[in-house]
Amino acid sequence: MTVASAPRPERPSPRTAFLLTQLGAHAADRFAARVAEIGLTPRDAGALRALGRSPGISQRELAGRLGTVPSRLVALVDDLENRGLVERVRSAKDRRNYELQLTDAGTALLAQLRTVADAHQDGLLKTLDDDERLVLSRLLAKVAAGAGLGPDGHPGYARDESRHD
Amino acid sequence: MTVASAPRPERPSPRTAFLLTQLGAHAADRFAARVAEIGLTPRDAGALRALGRSPGISQRELAGRLGTVPSRLVALVDDLENRGLVERVRSAKDRRNYELQLTDAGTALLAQLRTVADAHQDGLLKTLDDDERLVLSRLLAKVAAGAGLGPDGHPGYARDESRHD
DNA sequence: TATTGTTATACTCTATAACTATA
DNA sequence: TATAGTTATAGAGTATAACAATA
Structure with a gap:
């Protein structure tokens, strides 16, 4: 025993992983509070972003990107549609599915969302x-x-755009 | 317009906050999976840690540290008690509240938990x-x-030990 | 009267599976 | 038969408030 009293180099502080989790949760909370001010939930925000990047995708495709199950998208899209942010357009090629589109209002709100995300960061x-x-x-x-x-x-296997900023 | 085409210095990538949230959620998931292997939920783990650091606290005090409401602790402590990890000892000074204690098994599991947390990090x-x-x-x-x-x-106002590692 | 722990109730979120309409 | 979307149902998790025992 040569070293008598080092200033605590023992465990490399398992606090970093802990801190990362806490900060992640905090960031998510803060983001949720900010987007709430423009009338969105984090999931709404994820949907708008996905539709901004990939116009015309189906509900199933969107569900995949948000990391949720298709049935849950129904109410989400219903809501966005009722608020005039998103349109359900029947696909001409395959009339079983929709081609989801942002309306002008949706596009405008997406721009606002980007501003909010910048302010958040x-x-x-x-x-x-x-x-x-x-x-x-x-x-x-x-x-x-x-x-x-x-x-x-997002994880490669199941990119999850619902866990936001 | 003097600057023609800079290599995209425009927005300082709002991805960092996003990444932080995603990594935090990922870290929480991984931690949950790891502690599940020793039979704990993240919340259980938080309770054990809090009791290791502050033996004899009441359920209300513990609720405060975990960032939850007292009523939710009942089932949590019930469960830990049934598994022989925690003891409810009536306070002699004020017989309304308990002084929660880790049992020997609880202390041993807490040691295991620390190993798991290190491995996680x-x-x-x-x-x-x-x-x-x-x-x-x-x-x-x-x-x-x-x-x-x-x-x-943990936040100063409501340190939340339930959001783990 | 105030406080600890408890219970009961309701509300939200989510997953699962059954259903329809198209293909 | 297979797939996109929808609906119905049930389950988990949580918050709220009422309640009993003690102070």
């Missing part, structure tokens, strides 16, 4: 300078890669 | 070397501080 990372943000972003991407998540977040 | 951060882990840990602590969470994770 800025608020969340306000204590970091630009360099630190970059480093954090790279480290998180590295962790995500190790976890089998794409660098953008 | 190691698995999660496996793509990072020691330096990177340290940097990540510091950056996350900084973000947590800005978010009003203590450096250990």
Whole structure:
């Protein structure tokens, strides 16, 4: 026993994983609060983003991207449609499915959503300078890669766009 | 218009907050899977940790630390008690409340839990070397501080030990 | 009267499977 | 028969408030 009293190098603090979980939950809460101000749930937001990127997809396809089951999309799309944000257009090729489209109002709200997401990120990372943000972003991407998540977040097998910002 | 085509410096990628949320959810899932192997839910794990650190607290106190409502603790403690991990001891000073204690089995399981938590963190951060882990840990602590969470994770107003690792 | 623990009730969210209409 | 969407039902999880025992 040569080392007498090191300043606690013992366990490399299992707090980092813990912190990551806590911060993730906090970020999700904050995001939910922010999008609520423009009348959206995080899931709504995910749907709008997916439809913005991939107009015309079916409900099943959207369900897959949101990581949920098709039956749950019915009420979600009903709601978005009732609010005039999304349209259900019967596919001409295969009249069993819909081709979901953003309306003009939906597109406008998506733009607002992007602003909100930017503000959210800025608020969340306000204590970091630009360099630190970059480093954090790279480290998180590295962790995500190790976890089998794409660098953008979603897992390869079941990309889940419902777990938002 | 002097700048013609910069390589996309436009938005500083709102993906970092998004990634943080996704990784947090992923870490929570993984942790839940790991503790399930020793028969615990994340909430159980939080209760054991809290009782390890603060033996003799009441159910209300424990509820506060777990960020839940007292009524929900009844079933939780019932379960832990039935499995012989926790004891309800009537307080001699104030016979309205219990002084919750870990049993020997509970203490042993808590030790196992710590091993599991270490393995969890190691698995999660496996793509990072020691330096990177340290940097990540510091950056996350900084973000947590800005978010009003203590450096250990929990929010000052309602530290939530149920959102685990 | 106030407080701890408890129970009862209702509400939300979700998953599963049955149903329809198209193919 | 197989698939997209829908509906119905049941289950888990949670919050709220009423209740008994003790202070």
